Amino acid sequence: xxxxxxxxxxxxxxxxxxxxxxxxxxxxxxxxxxxxxxxxxxxxxxxxxxxxxxxxxxxxxxxxxxxxxxxxxxxxxxxxxxxxxxxxxxxxxxxxxxxxxxxxxxxxxxxxxxxxxxxxxxxxxxxxxxxxxxxxxxxxxxxxxxxxxxxxxxxxxxxxxxxxxxxxxxxxxxxxxxxxxxxxxxxxxxxxxxxxxxxxxxxxxxxxxxxxxxxxxxxxxxxxxxxxxxxxxxxxxxxxxxxxxxxxxxxxxxxxxxxxxxxxxxxxxxxxxxxxxxxxxxxxxxxxxxxxxxxxxxxxxxxxxxxxxxxxxxxxxxxxxxxxxxxxxxxxxxxxxxxxxxxxxxxxxxxxxxxxxxxxxxxxxxxxxxxxxxxxxxxxxxxxxxxxxxxxxxxxxxxxxxxxxxxxxxxxxxxxxxxxxxxxxxxxxxxxxxxxxxxxxxxxxxxxxxxxxxxxxxxxxxxxxxxxxxxxxxxxxxxxxxxxxxxxxxxxxxxxxxxxxxxxxxxxxxxxxxxxxxxxxxxxxxxxxxxxxxxxxxxxxxxxxxxxxxxxxxxxxxxxxxxxxxxxxxxxxxxxxxxxxxxxxxxxxxxxxxxxxxxxxxxxxxxxxxxxxxxxxxxxxxxxxxxxxxxxxxxxxxxxxxxxxxxxxxxxxxxxxxxxxxxxxxxxxxxxxxxxxxxxxxxxxxxxxxxxxxxxxxxxxxxxxxxxxxxxxxxxxxxxxxxxxxxxxxxxxxxxxxxxxxxxxxxxxxxxxxxxxxxxxxxxxxxx
Ligand code: FUC
Numbered sequence: 001x002x003x004x005x006x007x008x009x010x011x012x013x014x015x016x017x018x019x020x021x022x023x024x025x026x027x028x029x030x031x032x033x034x035x036x037x038x039x040x041x042x043x044x045x046x047x048x049x050x051x052x053x054x055x056x057x058x059x060x061x062x063x064x065x066x067x068x069x070x071x072x073x074x075x076x077x078x079x080x081x082x083x084x085x086x087x088x089x090x091x092x093x094x095x096x097x098x099x100x101x102x103x104x105x106x107x108x109x110x111x112x113x114x115x116x117x118x119x120x121x122x123x124x125x126x127x128x129x130x131x132x133x134x135x136x137x138x139x140x141x142x143x144x145x146x147x148x149x150x151x152x153x154x155x156x157x158x159x160x161x162x163x164x165x166x167x168x169x170x171x172x173x174x175x176x177x178x179x180x181x182x183x184x185x186x187x188x189x190x191x192x193x194x195x196x197x198x199x200x201x202x203x204x205x206x207x208x209x210x211x212x213x214x215x216x217x218x219x220x221x222x223x224x225x226x227x228x229x230x231x232x233x234x235x236x237x238x239x240x241x242x243x244x245x246x247x248x249x250x251x252x253x254x255x256x257x258x259x260x261x262x263x264x265x266x267x268x269x270x271x272x273x274x275x276x277x278x279x280x281x282x283x284x285x286x287x288x289x290x291x292x293x294x295x296x297x298x299x300x301x302x303x304x305x306x307x308x309x310x311x312x313x314x315x316x317x318x319x320x321x322x323x324x325x326x327x328x329x330x331x332x333x334x335x336x337x338x339x340x341x342x343x344x345x346x347x348x349x350x351x352x353x354x355x356x357x358x359x360x361x362x363x364x365x366x367x368x369x370x371x372x373x374x375x376x377x378x379x380x381x382x383x384x385x386x387x388x389x390x391x392x393x394x395x396x397x398x399x400x401x402x403x404x405x406x407x408x409x410x411x412x413x414x415x416x417x418x419x420x421x422x423x424x425x426x427x428x429x430x431x432x433x434x435x436x437x438x439x440x441x442x443x444x445x446x447x448x449x450x451x452x453x454x455x456x457x458x459x460x461x462x463x464x465x466x467x468x469x470x471x472x473x474x475x476x477x478x479x480x481x482x483x484x485x486x487x488x489x490x491x492x493x494x495x496x497x498x499x500x501x502x503x504x505x506x507x508x509x510x511x512x513x514x515x516x517x518x519x520x521x522x523x524x525x526x527x528x529x530x531x532x533x534x535x536x537x538x539x540x541x542x543x544x545x546x547x548x549x550x551x552x553x554x555x556x557x558x559x560x561x562x563x564x565x566x567x568x569x570x571x572x573x574x575x576x577x578x579x580x581x582x583x584x585x586x587x588x589x590x591x592x593x594x595x596x597x598x599x600x601x602x603x604x605x606x607x608x609x610x611x612x613x614x615x616x617x618x619x620x621x622x623x624x625x626x627x628x629x630x631x632x633x634x635x636x637x638x639x640x641x642x643x644x645x646x647x648x649x650x651x652x653x654x655x656x657x658x659x660x661x662x663x664x665x666x667x668x669x670x671x672x673x674x675x676x677x678x679x680x681x682x683x684x685x686x687x688x689x690x691x692x693x694x695x696x697x698x699x700x701x702x703x704x705x706x707x708x709x710x711x712x713x714x715x716x717x718x719x720x721x722x723x724x725x726x727x728x729x730x731x732x733x734x735x736x737x738x739x740x741x742x743x744x745x746x747x748x749x750x751x752x753x754x755x756x757x758x759x760x761x762x763x764x765x766x767x768x
Pocket of ligand 1: 590
């Protein structure tokens with residue numbers, strides 16, 4: 001393992017911009033904290049993942065997950081209007097099907113700040129940083145001849161955030177308080193402990209936080225502040241919770257008070273050293289599993305490393321590329337641990353009560369991307385919250401299936417199909433929302449089933465497959481068996497209406513939806529065989545699957561995004577506005593029609609024509625000049641797709657553009673704004689550059705850019721339960737080892753040549 005350090009010589013500014021681009025995040029899945037490293041008034045902004053407005057509330061007795069009622073008739077009319085190509089009717093029906101349904105959507109909230117007033121001015125020897133090797137944020141400086149240091153970590157095993165301050169003389173003086181901006185919050189201060197409690201005005205969600213102050217100094221209470229003087233050390237234990245529970249339909253459980261107080265008293269009993277030890281053991285067991293070595297090293301501070309990336313020497317550039325790979329793993333470990341909700345658009349970190357996109361679960365690429373790297377990058381466990389969350393959407397998803405699609409579950413047939421669309425919350429919001437143009441996306445659930453099934457493909461966790469994964473995927477497929485219609489004109493089963501995120505016209509059977517449904521059926525069939533599903537059901541799936549025909553090549557050699565697109569591109573204005581020949585927007589951030597290339601497997605090296613067509617398509621979607629869309633996650637998606645196409649240099653060109661334009665000084669990926677999907681997606685894309693596994697074969701170094709001449713990757717994972725080490729030099733593979741969880745041999749591919757590798761044997765390439 002190398003040293004992965006983010007380091008700085010200046011503090012983060014006290015503003016939203018400072019939070020987003022300079023503060024340093026720590027997290028334990030349940031809670032997150034952003035450390036600013038300020039010396040006059042330090043701000044430790046913190047979150048608890050369940051602190052959401054929206055959902056059921058005494059104020060909203062009729063909360064129904066945003067679903068409109070009895071929309072199946074409208075949906076049928078919509079389908080007919082599309083078949084008749086009646087655009088006026090389509091527009092009107094769009095509004096009827098969605099629209100005006102945002103009451104109760106809610107938003108993820110900031111919990112507040114721990115405020116530490118030190119009044120340290122004129123400091124010298126200032127440094128701060130985030131050490132990814134032990135998941136610790138630190139700050140150090142000298143003020144009036146005294147050296148002050150601080151360390152912060154968020155422990156998953158003890159569910160507590162610990163901040164510890166030291167001074168090399170017993171002169172540390174600080175006012176400690178909690179700053180919480182939720183109406184009606186109550187503070188209580190007693191025995192070195194500050195408690196904040198209340199209920200959110202919007203939905204009555206009960207919250208509770210405790211900050212305990214352990215110090216050798218003198219403490220004194222002043223209103224809701226604890227004044228510490230003459231200390232040489234000070235340790236803060238912070239815990240928080242709410243009465244949220246992920247159980248439909250109430251979404252409420254026990255009061256958080258007992259849990260939070262238990263956490264604090266256990267933390268006090270254990271003390272700093274053993275809390276840190278337990279944290280380290282837990283964290284390193286995940287983080288240390290994988291790393292890549294491109295020969296990087298740097299003396300630059302991290303903000304400089306980013307801003308000077310293009311001009312910096314090769315070794316510095318390599319270091320940033322490696323560090324960002326490690327960071328995508330760090331962020332998901334910090335924001336997605338078993339027992340917590342999955343990572344949202346910002347993981348667990350959010351400084352606002354009105355965050356961008358409400359910090360929700362966006363399922364038309366974003367949540368998927370947050371979890372693309374977890375298996376290949378050897379931290380599959382972090383997928384468990386996402387799997388549980390998707391399972392929790394089945395019950396509300398049945399209501400959406402009933403109200404919009406007329407697919408009803410009954411007591412006799414309790415699992416007759418569930419669905420969810422683009423936007424989702426912790427309160428079972430599965431409806432298409434209030435605008436068709438980004439809300440409608442019924443195949444979002446099918447796409448998530450790919451993430452869910454991947455967990456099985458990499459871990460072979462048979463029990464989870466049987467108990468949870470298969471039933472959830474099967475019911476999703478059952479939905480589609482009833483929702484698909486046979487289109488005579490297209491001579492295939494189609495989803496209708498369809499909208500390719502977030503772009504183009506509303507059509508019948510677009511490539512995005514057809515691909516996702518097709519792949520869902522593939523996963524259900526392969527899982528069904530393992531769990532011993534009834535043959536008849538699997539045969540029906542296979543039959544429908546064979547009539548989905550998701551992919552076709554258009555007049556200009558491209559993978560079509562819309563079945564009907566060959567006839568478009570009539571008007572000159574199109575080109576001026578950045579549309580390419582087939583009517584698609586050049587450089588659009590979504591590359592939805594290639595979902596079968598990555599993260600799917602419908603387009604691969606053996607589908608030669610489609611593979612070639614995907615190259616043409618992706619070149620258009622890369623964009624040119626002013627038609628290059630600049631969202632961080634959109635670029636990352638394209639990096640992974642170029643990797644799947646075996647084009648390392650094209651992938652690298654986008655890595656450079658990403659570093660230049662979309663990475664903040666704290667290495668958060670910027671859409672902008674900050675979205676964690678881009679960070680996680682980067683790690684996933686980098687893994688694809690070195691190792692790809694599908695169709696039963698493990699391909700080594702399929703897309704290494706020419707600039708990464710020599711290097712090594714250790715313990716990446718491949719489908720089938722394999723762990724893989726690869727080393728290369730001067731552009732050529734030198735050694736590899738493939739270790740199977742079960743001792744199996746592996747089919748290994750390198751530059752078109754396939755071999756069988758024994759488990760655990762180190763091959764020097766000249767030998768094979
Ligand atoms: C998708 C994108 C947007 C944004 C949002 C959270 O819908 O199209 O750009 O990232 O998710």
